[in-house]
Amino acid sequence: MKLIQDKNNNCAQMTIDYVAGMGIFLLSVAFVFQFMYVLFTPFQSNSDVITLASDRASMILVDRLLAADGSVGSSVVDQGKLYYFNNTKFNHSNMTIYRNTLGELGLDSSEIIFDMNLSVEGLNGNIMNSSGPMVPENLDIGQTRRLVLIVNSSTGYNESAFISVKVW
Amino acid sequence: MFDERAQLHTLEGVAASVILLIVIIYAIDATSMTPLTASTSSVHIESELQTLGQDILNTLDYAEPGYRSKLKYDIMNWDGQEYIWNGTLYIEKGNFSSSHNLTNNLTRLLKDILVNQGIAHKVEVVYLINSNNITVPSSSTDIIYAGSPSNNAVIVSRKIVLQDTDIVSTGNPIEDIDHSSNLRNIVEIKLVMWRM
Numbered sequence: 001m002k003l004i005q006d007k008n009n010n011c012a013q014m015t016i017d018y019v020a021g022m023g024i025f026l027l028s029v030a031f032v033f034q035f036m037y038v039l040f041t042p043f044q045s046n047s048d049v050i051t052l053a054s055d056r057a058s059m060i061l062v063d064r065l066l067a068a069d070g071s072v073g074s075s076v077v078d079q080g081k082l083y084y085f086n087n088t089k090f091n092h093s094n095m096t097i098y099r100n101t102l103g104e105l106g107l108d109s110s111e112i113i114f115d116m117n118l119s120v121e122g123l124n125g126n127i128m129n130s131s132g133p134m135v136p137e138n139l140d141i142g143q144t145r146r147l148v149l150i151v152n153s154s155t156g157y158n159e160s161a162f163i164s165v166k167v168w
Numbered sequence: 169m170f171d172e173r174a175q176l177h178t179l180e181g182v183a184a185s186v187i188l189l190i191v192i193i194y195a196i197d198a199t200s201m202t203p204l205t206a207s208t209s210s211v212h213i214e215s216e217l218q219t220l221g222q223d224i225l226n227t228l229d230y231a232e233p234g235y236r237s238k239l240k241y242d243i244m245n246w247d248g249q250e251y252i253w254n255g256t257l258y259i260e261k262g263n264f265s266s267s268h269n270l271t272n273n274l275t276r277l278l279k280d281i282l283v284n285q286g287i288a289h290k291v292e293v294v295y296l297i298n299s300n301n302i303t304v305p306s307s308s309t310d311i312i313y314a315g316s317p318s319n320n321a322v323i324v325s326r327k328i329v330l331q332d333t334d335i336v337s338t339g340n341p342i343e344d345i346d347h348s349s350n351l352r353n354i355v356e357i358k359l360v361m362w363r364m
Binding site: 036146 | 177181184188191192195198212219220222223224226227229230232233277280281
């Protein structure tokens with residue numbers, strides 16, 4: 001009986017079964033690790049720092065520097081202040097004024113200096129204004145978009161637009 | 169055919185397949201990150217949605233001194249009906265003729281911003297009612313309905329005050345809660361947003 005069993009046992013392709021089992025298991029492990037890292041991506045590199053910086057700059061800009069009189073903190077921007085900021089205060093060709101404005105926005109300190117680009121975009125996507133240096137192509141950029149109402153009390157003009165603050 | 173191993177191979181096979189199944193189920197449970205799954209990585213998206221929603225209500229509620237805000241006009245002109253986005257217009261629930269649609273300052277902004285960015289949204293109002301001589305908040309009533317929000321939905325709200333001079337349109341359920349004063353009602357507008 002023993003001899004018969006050794007010659008004709010019923011194990012068949014056990015090795016292949018084990019290989020298949022291990023393969024599926026390893027694939028499962030690889031699958032888990034491939035997707036797990038996505039959970040930690042927001043905490044890597046300095047993406048958090050620039051995002052926070054852009055959030056802070058946009059808040060100072062919209063809720064304080066450009067806020068229409070009597071509407072502080074309510075996403076309403078004065079058209080005259082916006083034009084002045086775009087054309088004069090955030091004029092990149094004059095580095096002293098540009099750096100002073102960055103300081104006002106909390107982006108210029110003895111430890112770290114950020115660059116910033118500001119663009120005003122209509123709801124239909126057309127760029128109405130843009131100021132600051134060109135956005136680099138090979139760096140992490142933090143961007144914050146705020147919906148604002150641009151008003152001009154003397155002419156009655158009012159238009160909704162997005163203010164995009166890009167920081168790097 | 170007959171050996172001393174009994175059902176050893178069968179048991180091994182069953183045990184191995186059970187372990188594999190558990191591993192696969194665990195892996196899928198641990199990593200199935202759909203846009204509707206609430207997680208640490210969706211916190212930033214939620215904060216962006218909150219800022220956007222608050223900006224929408226802020227800009228709509230701006231008024232020059234002596235004028236009514238766009239949001240207040242929209243609430244005054246609401247006819248008490250519930251509306252659903254059909255891909256083109258906010259049409260009245262239960263009446264699919266396109267002539268019964270909601271077009272106002274709020275829907276124009278929602279269409280231009282939230283619909284374009286694929287953000288699902290609904291708008292609810294809560295106002296004051298008199299019940300047994302006690303003033304209490306009403307239950308939440310939908311102006312724009314878009315199904316049940318997901319776990320990571322964001323709610324932003326804004327309160328507006330209606331005076332007796334702010335006449336509401338026919339069918340509007342917001343009543344005068346205090347006939348002895350100029351106050352008509354206080355309405356809270358809630359904008360609920362979530363990613364699809």
